[in-house]
Amino acid sequence: MSDKQTSMRTPLSRVRYLGSAHSGTDHFWKQRVSSVALVPLTIIFVVIIIGLLGRNHAAATQILGSPFVAITIMLFVIASAYHMWLGMQVIIEDYVHSDMKLTLIMCNTFFCFVIGLSCLYALVKLSFGV
Amino acid sequence: MAHTRRPIERPLSPHLGIYRMTLTMMMSIVHRITGGALFFGTLLMAWWLLAAAAGPTAYAKVQAFMGSIIGLLILFGYTWALIHHMLGGVRHLIWDTGRGFGPAEREWLTLATLIGSIGLTLLIWIVGFIFMGGAR
Numbered sequence: 001m002s003d004k005q006t007s008m009r010t011p012l013s014r015v016r017y018l019g020s021a022h023s024g025t026d027h028f029w030k031q032r033v034s035s036v037a038l039v040p041l042t043i044i045f046v047v048i049i050i051g052l053l054g055r056n057h058a059a060a061t062q063i064l065g066s067p068f069v070a071i072t073i074m075l076f077v078i079a080s081a082y083h084m085w086l087g088m089q090v091i092i093e094d095y096v097h098s099d100m101k102l103t104l105i106m107c108n109t110f111f112c113f114v115i116g117l118s119c120l121y122a123l124v125k126l127s128f129g130v
Numbered sequence: 131m132a133h134t135r136r137p138i139e140r141p142l143s144p145h146l147g148i149y150r151m152t153l154t155m156m157m158s159i160v161h162r163i164t165g166g167a168l169f170f171g172t173l174l175m176a177w178w179l180l181a182a183a184a185g186p187t188a189y190a191k192v193q194a195f196m197g198s199i200i201g202l203l204i205l206f207g208y209t210w211a212l213i214h215h216m217l218g219g220v221r222h223l224i225w226d227t228g229r230g231f232g233p234a235e236r237e238w239l240t241l242a243t244l245i246g247s248i249g250l251t252l253l254i255w256i257v258g259f260i261f262m263g264g265a266r
Contacts (some may be wrong), residue, residue, distance in 0.1 A: 039219070126182060
């Protein structure tokens with residue numbers, strides 16, 4: 001912000017209202033936090049997948065239901081769903097300027113929750129074997 | 131406001147079309163495309179996990195699809211998209227700290243993510259095929 005005052009608003013009030021979108025760097029920061037979490041989680045996830053290759057259902061479910069693997073994949077699922085929720089919102093906001101924008105942003109939210117919850121449900125079921 | 135107004139034709143700021151294509155620009159676009167692909171790719175992960183939770187019949191169907199030519203191609207692309215987006219993300223995290231913006235550095239970083247993602251994807255698949263043969 002320049003020193004030249006172009007509005008009556010004080011710099012403090014600008015900061016309080018967190019800029020034109022009223023959210024400041026909130027969205028940006030959440031995207032970074034989830035991306036940092038996803039770096040190690042993605043690496044472990046890939047290693048787990050390699051370990052599951054070629055195994056039948058019985059062996060695969062046993063591995064997927066073990067605490068370390070289940071918790072790691074759950075964390076991966078939560079971080080991924082959150083990260084892609086934020087990411088897809090930005091993509092929609094960048095390219096969609098019609099009335100469809102809000103609908104698509106809503107669909108994005110629903111999709112991420114459905115995917116996230118489905119994966120978590122499956123992993124809980126595999127862990128507790130109900 | 132009674133009659134409809136035509137939007138005023140204002141000059142637009144220069145956009146993608148007028149710039150020379152550079153590697154950093156390409157990788158920026160690819161980062162977004164891989165992100166979008168991974169968004170829809172989670173459908174496969176959800177299907178796979180739900181099938182594992184459902185039982186052997188459902189899991190066999192997933193395994194049959196993943197083992198088919200189309201399935202393997204999708205998985206290969208998925209692997210590359212995942213690794214590329216991850217490495218691209220690390221590059222962005224480095225840039226977020228204010229480092230790596232020099233003319234040589236940024237080119238080097240960008241090229242490294244591309245070469246790294248291709249190399250790691252191939253490595254993962256080589257290891258994967260060894261495991262598939264060995265750990266059955």
